[in-house]
Amino acid sequence: MRKLFSRAAKExxxxxxxxxxxxxxIALGLTVFSFFGLMYFNxxxxxxxxxxxLVLNVYLAPKTDPVITQKLINEIEKNQLVxxxxxxxxxxxxxxxKHLFEDQELVKDIKPxxxxxxxxxxxxxxxxxxxxxxxxxxxxxxxxxxxxxxxAQSWLVKLANIKxxxxxxxVSGLFLVGLATIFVISLVxxxxxxxxxxxxxxxxxxxxxxxxxxxxxxxxxGLQGLLASGISLTLVYFLxxxxxxxxxxxxxGFTGSLLFWEKWQLISLTLGVVLLCxxxxxxxxxxxxxx
Amino acid sequence: xEDILRLERVSKVYKxxxxxxxDISFRVAKGEFIFITGPSGSxxxxxxxxxxxxEKPTSGEIFFEGRPLSSFSRKExxxxxxxxxxxxxxxxxxxxxxxxxxxxxxLEIQDIPEGEIKYRVLKILKRLGLEGKESQLVxxxxxxxxQRVALARAVINRPRLLLADEPTGNLDARRTEEVMEIFEDLxxxxxxxxxxxHDQSLFVDSHRRVLVLDEGRLLNP
Numbered sequence: 001m002r003k004l005f006s007r008a009a010k011e012x013x014x015x016x017x018x019x020x021x022x023x024x025x026i027a028l029g030l031t032v033f034s035f036f037g038l039m040y041f042n043x044x045x046x047x048x049x050x051x052x053x054l055v056l057n058v059y060l061a062p063k064t065d066p067v068i069t070q071k072l073i074n075e076i077e078k079n080q081l082v083x084x085x086x087x088x089x090x091x092x093x094x095x096x097x098k099h100l101f102e103d104q105e106l107v108k109d110i111k112p113x114x115x116x117x118x119x120x121x122x123x124x125x126x127x128x129x130x131x132x133x134x135x136x137x138x139x140x141x142x143x144x145x146x147x148x149x150x151x152a153q154s155w156l157v158k159l160a161n162i163k164x165x166x167x168x169x170x171v172s173g174l175f176l177v178g179l180a181t182i183f184v185i186s187l188v189x190x191x192x193x194x195x196x197x198x199x200x201x202x203x204x205x206x207x208x209x210x211x212x213x214x215x216x217x218x219x220x221x222g223l224q225g226l227l228a229s230g231i232s233l234t235l236v237y238f239l240x241x242x243x244x245x246x247x248x249x250x251x252x253g254f255t256g257s258l259l260f261w262e263k264w265q266l267i268s269l270t271l272g273v274v275l276l277c278x279x280x281x282x283x284x285x286x287x288x289x290x291x
Numbered sequence: 292x293e294d295i296l297r298l299e300r301v302s303k304v305y306k307x308x309x310x311x312x313x314d315i316s317f318r319v320a321k322g323e324f325i326f327i328t329g330p331s332g333s334x335x336x337x338x339x340x341x342x343x344x345x346e347k348p349t350s351g352e353i354f355f356e357g358r359p360l361s362s363f364s365r366k367e368x369x370x371x372x373x374x375x376x377x378x379x380x381x382x383x384x385x386x387x388x389x390x391x392x393x394x395x396x397x398l399e400i401q402d403i404p405e406g407e408i409k410y411r412v413l414k415i416l417k418r419l420g421l422e423g424k425e426s427q428l429v430x431x432x433x434x435x436x437x438q439r440v441a442l443a444r445a446v447i448n449r450p451r452l453l454l455a456d457e458p459t460g461n462l463d464a465r466r467t468e469e470v471m472e473i474f475e476d477l478x479x480x481x482x483x484x485x486x487x488x489h490d491q492s493l494f495v496d497s498h499r500r501v502l503v504l505d506e507g508r509l510l511n512p
Contacts, residue, residue: 003402198383198385199385201383202383202384202385202396203396203400204369205343205345205372205377205379205383206372206396206397206400206444207369207370207371207372207373207397207400207401207448208369208400209366209369209400210365210366210369212369212400290345291365291368291369
C-alpha cells in the first residue's frame with residue numbers, strides 16, 4: 001500500500017496541472033447534475049407540501065357535544081390515509097376572521113357561538129388520497145354533528161398534474177444531465193491519460209506489469225472522483241443555503257428550508273462518481289498498454 | 292548449442308491483405324550474434340516486434356527458450372519482456388524525463404531498491420559514455436546520445452536476448468563503431484543479439500550469421 005501511495009504521488013507530480021484541472025472539471029459537471037437534481041427534488045416536495053396545506057375542512061354544528069366531536073376525531077384518525085386531525089374551536093375561528101377583515105366593524109357583533117368549529121384533516125399523501133377524498137367527505141358529511149365538509153378538489157387535481165409533470169420533467173432532465181456528466185467525467189479522465197499515452201506504452205514495453213502501470217492511475221482517478229464529489233456537494237450545499245435565504249417568504253406554502261440530499265444519497269452519489277472515474281481510468285489506460 | 296529462439300513458419304498479414312512476413316523459419320543459438328538485413332519495408336521491424344511479442348503472428352509459432360510465445364498470458368508478457376531487451380528504431384524514450392529516469396524505469400518496475408538502481412544506472416551510463424549526462428533531459432540530447440540511452444535501458448536488465456532495430460541509423464561513423472563495440476562486448480558476456488539493419492558495412496567483414504529478408508521472405512534460411 002505504501003508503494004502504491006508513493007507511485008501515485010510520483011504520478012501526480014508528473015502532471016499536477018492536468019490532474020487539478022480534470023478534478024475541477026469533474027467537480028463542475030457533478031455540481032450541475034447535483035444542483036438540478038436537488039432543485040427538481042425540491043419542486044416535487046414543494047408541490048406535495050402545498051397539497052398537504054389543502055386539507056379537508058369538516059365544519060361542525062355550533063355547540064356540538066365535545067364527546068361527539070372526540071368520537072368523530074377518533075374515527076377520522078383511524079383512516080390510514082389521514083396524517084393529522086386538528087380541532088379549531090369557534091373562538092379560534094372568530095380570531096381568524098378578525099385577522100382576515102381589516103374593518104373590524106364587520107365582525108364586532110359576531111359571537112363565537114354563532115360560528116361553527118372546524119376539524120382540519122390533513123393527509124399523508126394527498127395525491128394518493130385524491131380518488132378516495134370525495135367518498136370520504138360524503139361519508140363524513142352524514143355524521144352526527146357535521147354541518148358541511150369542504151375540500152379543494154380542483155386545486156388538488158391541478159397540483160397532482162403539476163407533480164406528475166415535474167416528475168416526468170425531472171426524470172428526463174436528470175437523465176440528460178446525468179448522461180452529460182458521465183460523458184464529461186469519462187472524457188476528462190481519458191484525455192488526461194491520453195497525455196501519458198507514450199509513457200504507458202514505454203512502461204509496458206520495458207516489462208512493467210499492468211498492475212504496476214494501472215494501479216496508481218486508477219487510485220488517483222478514484223481520489224479525483226472523491227475530491228470532485230466533496231467540492232461539488234459542498235458547493236451545492238452553499239448554493240442551497242443561499243437560496244434558502246433568498247426565496248424565504250416568496251411562496252405562501254413554503255415555510256421551511258429547501259431539502260438537501262440525505263446521507264445515503266450523498267454516499268451513493270460519491271460512490272457512483274468514484275466508480276465512474278475508476279472505470280474510465282481503467283478502460284483508458286488499458287487501451288494504451290501494449291501486451 | 293541450445294536454441295534460445297526458434298521460429299517455425301511464421302507469417303504476418305496486416306489488414307486488408309498486406310503480407311509483411313511469409314513463412315519465416317530459423318533458429319538462434321544461445322550466445323549467438325546475428326544480423327537481419329534487407330531493404331526498407333522488407334519486414335525486419337515486424338520480425339523483431341513478433342519476437343518481442345509486441346505483435347502476434349498471423350500463423351506459425353515462435354519459441355523463446357523452448358516455450359511458444361502464444362502460450363504466454365497477458366500477465367506473463369511483462370516477465371517475458373524483462374528477459375528480452377529491445378533497442379527501438381525510434382528509441383521510445385520519454386523526452387521530458389532525465390537520462391537517469393529513462394534508464395532506471397526498467398529497474399523501478401521490478402521494485403529493485405533505490406540504492407541498487409542508482410548504482411546500476413550510473414554504471415551502465417558510464418560504460419556507454421553518458422557519464423555526467425544523467426540529469427539532462429532526453430529532449431536535449433543528440434540522436435547518438437538518445438540511441439545510447441535507449442541501449443542502456445535495454446541492457447541494464449541483463450537480458451538473455453537483445454533485439455536492436457537499426458541501432459546505428461542515427462549515428463555517425465565514429466559513434467556507429469562505438470555502439471557496435473558495445474554490442475560485441477555484450478555478446479562476449481553471453482547476451483544473444485539479433486540486430487536488424489540495412490547498413491551492410493556493419494556485418495560485411497564480420498564472421499556473424501546474416502539473415503536476408505526481402506518482401507517478407509527469408510532469402511537464406
